[in-house]
Amino acid sequence: MKHSILLVEDDREIALNIREYLLKRNFLVTWATTGFEGWEDFRKGNYSLAIIDLMLPEMDGFTLCQNIRWESDLPLLILSARSEEDDKVRSLKLGADDYLTKPFSLRELEARIESHLRRYNRYLGKNEMEESFIFLDGLSLFPEKRIVLLNGIEVTLTNKEYSILVLLAKNPQHTFSKKELYEHIWEETDNEGNNTITVHMKSLRAKLNDSPKKPKFIQTVWGTGYRFIGELSNEN
Structure with missing residues (x-):
C-alpha cells in the first residue's frame, strides 16, 4: 500500500524537489502552498504523514501543526530555514514529531519519514478499536x-x-x-x-x-x- 504524504511548502523549488523524490519512491504526495490550503487538504484527505514548513502564508506552520494535532495523531515533520532552539521547542510542544533544518538532504528526509511511518503503523495496530x-x-x-x-x-x-x-x-x-x-x-x-x-x-x-x-x-x-x-x- 502506498503511503500518502501531505507536503505544505511555499518554496516552489524545494517543494518540487521533495515531491519528485518521494514520487519516485512510491509515495503519494499532495502539495499545498499555504497554511490554509494545507489545512483544507488535511481535512479532505487521508494521510500517513505531513511535512510542514514553518514560514507559510495565510496560516503559519506553527498554527497548522497545532490544528492538525488537535484532530489527529498523524506524524508531523517540520521543515524550516530557522535553526533557533526556541522554534524547535515550540514546534515540538505543539505536537510536531520531528524538526529538520534547511538545507537538508533528501535521503535524510526519506529516512526520517520511514522511521515515523514505522512507529505510526505500530501505534495504529494497537488502537484499532473504535474510539469512544x-x-x-x-x-x-x-x-x-x-x-x-x-x-x-x-x-x-x-x-x-x-x-x-x-x-x-x-x-x-x-x-x-x-x-x-x-x-x-x-x-x-x-x-x-x-x-x-x-x-x-x-x-x-x-x-x-x-x-x-x-x-x-x-x-x-x-x-x-x-x-x-x-x-x-x-x-x-
Whole structure:
C-alpha cells in the first residue's frame, strides 16, 4: 500500500524537489502552498504523514501543526530555514514529531519519514478499536459514527456544532479562543467582531442542557474562550 504524504511548502523549488523524490519512491504526495490550503487538504484527505514548513502564508506552520494535532495523531515533520532552539521547542510542544533544518538532504528526509511511518503503523495496530468517549453526567461521543448521546438519547447537532464539541472534548486541557475555534472549523480567517462562535456555542449548550452558569461540559474562560470540563467515566 502506498503511503500518502501531505507536503505544505511555499518554496516552489524545494517543494518540487521533495515531491519528485518521494514520487519516485512510491509515495503519494499532495502539495499545498499555504497554511490554509494545507489545512483544507488535511481535512479532505487521508494521510500517513505531513511535512510542514514553518514560514507559510495565510496560516503559519506553527498554527497548522497545532490544528492538525488537535484532530489527529498523524506524524508531523517540520521543515524550516530557522535553526533557533526556541522554534524547535515550540514546534515540538505543539505536537510536531520531528524538526529538520534547511538545507537538508533528501535521503535524510526519506529516512526520517520511514522511521515515523514505522512507529505510526505500530501505534495504529494497537488502537484499532473504535474510539469512544463516555463522560459523567450522561454525555457519550462516538466520533467514528458521528453519534452524540445524552442520557442514552441521541442529540441532533449541526456539522459545525458537532465539530466544536468533538474538538473541545478531545483536547480538555486546552482553552480555545473564539478565533482558534473559528479558523480551525470554518477554515477561514476570523474577522474582528465575528459572532459566529458565540451563536453556535449557545445552540450547542442548549442541546446538551449545559448551563453557562453551572456548566457540566463546556466552561467559558472569561476573556479567553472555552474549554471542555466533562469528566470521563470508568467505562472508557
